[in-house]
Amino acid sequence: MNGFDEIIERGLNEIKQATDQNKLNELKAKYVGKQSELAQAMKKIAQLPKEKKADFGKNVNIAKQKILSFIASRQEEISNAIIDSKIANEKIDITLPGRKTEKGSKHPWEIIKDDLMEFFSSLGYTIAEGNEVELDRFNFELLNIPKDHPARAMQDSFYIDDVTLLRSHTSAVQSHVMLNAKGQGPIKVICPGKVYRRDDDDMTHSHQFGQCEGLVIGEKVNLGALMETLTLMIRHIFGAKREVRFRPSFFPFTEPSIEVDVSCFECGGKGCDLCKGTGWIEILGAGMVHPNVLRDNGFDPDKYQGFAFGVGIERLAMLKYGIDDIRKFYNNDVSFLHQFKGEK
Numbered sequence: 091m092n093g094f095d096e097i098i099e100r101g102l103n104e105i106k107q108a109t110d111q112n113k114l115n116e117l118k119a120k121y122v123g124k125q126s127e128l129a130q131a132m133k134k135i136a137q138l139p140k141e142k143k144a145d146f147g148k149n150v151n152i153a154k155q156k157i158l159s160f161i162a163s164r165q166e167e168i169s170n171a172i173i174d175s176k177i178a179n180e181k182i183d184i185t186l187p188g189r190k191t192e193k194g195s196k197h198p199w200e201i202i203k204d205d206l207m208e209f210f211s212s213l214g215y216t217i218a219e220g221n222e223v224e225l226d227r228f229n230f231e232l233l234n235i236p237k238d239h240p241a242r243a244m245q246d247s248f249y250i251d252d253v254t255l256l257r258s259h260t261s262a263v264q265s266h267v268m269l270n271a272k273g274q275g276p277i278k279v280i281c282p283g284k285v286y287r288r289d290d291d292d293m294t295h296s297h298q299f300g301q302c303e304g305l306v307i308g309e310k311v312n313l314g315a316l317m318e319t320l321t322l323m324i325r326h327i328f329g330a331k332r333e334v335r336f337r338p339s340f341f342p343f344t345e346p347s348i349e350v351d352v353s354c355f356e357c358g359g360k361g362c363d364l365c366k367g368t369g370w371i372e373i374l375g376a377g378m379v380h381p382n383v384l385r386d387n388g389f390d391p392d393k394y395q396g397f398a399f400g401v402g403i404e405r406l407a408m409l410k411y412g413i414d415d416i417r418k419f420y421n422n423d424v425s426f427l428h429q430f431k432g433e434k
């Protein structure tokens with residue numbers, strides 16, 4: 091033709107070998123830019139005889155278009171190759187075994203708390219939650235424990251100021267529930283939660299532990315109903331074979347007061363180390379709500395009676411699962427916690 095084929099071929103060869111966009115830009119300038127051979131050729135058009143001008147111009151343009159289309163298709167090849175290599179690098183090997191995520195398990199504290207909530211809900215109790223930071227009035231005074239009463243020594247407490255403390259028992263929720271009811275029964279609640287006492291931590295003592303309070307108030311509530319309820323609860327947690335024993339006791343907010351024992355799990359009542367040779371294990375405190383407590387919390391003691399009980403959550407869990415140290419509940423040792431996988 092007219093010498094342009096050679097340029098086209100040279101261009102094509104170079105374009106084929108380009109592997110990135112920069113090189114292509116360079117080649118575009120070289121072959122079709124202002125300084126390119128084709129541009130130089132175009133300048134010569136003026137000197138050509140008239141009849142050759144049109145063909146010459148046409149051929150320059152064809153050559154330019156060919157080179158531009160080579161560049162465009164090479165450009166597409168390069169960007170496809172980039173995408174392909176990205177996809178290849180990010181490929182997921184679905185035959186590899188997955189990374190295992192460690193599954194948690196319910197804390198024994200929660201297992202017992204939930205079990206109690208489920209059991210008492212099935213008996214028609216509702217659940218009341220109080221505050222862990224409590225007024226002295228609710229923790230003590232409204233429970234028939236005035237200031238300087240010796241019973242306060244039974245529960246050495248963490249005071250925040252003169253009138254505020256970390257509650258030392260879930261009985262503190264009782265007054266809130268009664269005052270909210272404004273003297274109108276019946277009441278049937280449990281109050282599970284954390285309590286705090288100034289104890290030195292050891293195998294059986296912790297400055298923080300859980301309790302579940304129960305409070306029933308009505309017009310025909312008696313000690314027999316309390317004993318029946320506690321027996322049902324104990325057998326629900328520990329199994330139908332457990333014997334239950336009631337002993338007289340003292341709490342300022344109940345009269346009469348009782349303490350409840352369960353027949354020893356280890357020896358079944360014959361006497362062993364766990365039950366200190368007695369055959370019985372103390373499990374909770376309870377009693378009939380003291381008339382002063384009813385009155386101070388807005389209930390007429392001539393019309394209403396009530397019973398209350400308070401049971402330690404760790405204590406139940408320790409006995410049920412044979413846990414020998416209360417501190418294990420708070421150490422967050424995963425191998426301890428994993429032993430409870432599969433418990434409901």
Ligand code: PHE
Nearest residue numbers: 259261375376377398399400
């Ligand atoms: N609040 C008592 C305690 O923590 C337990 C209890 C609750 C006793 C309700 C009687 C009635 O020791």
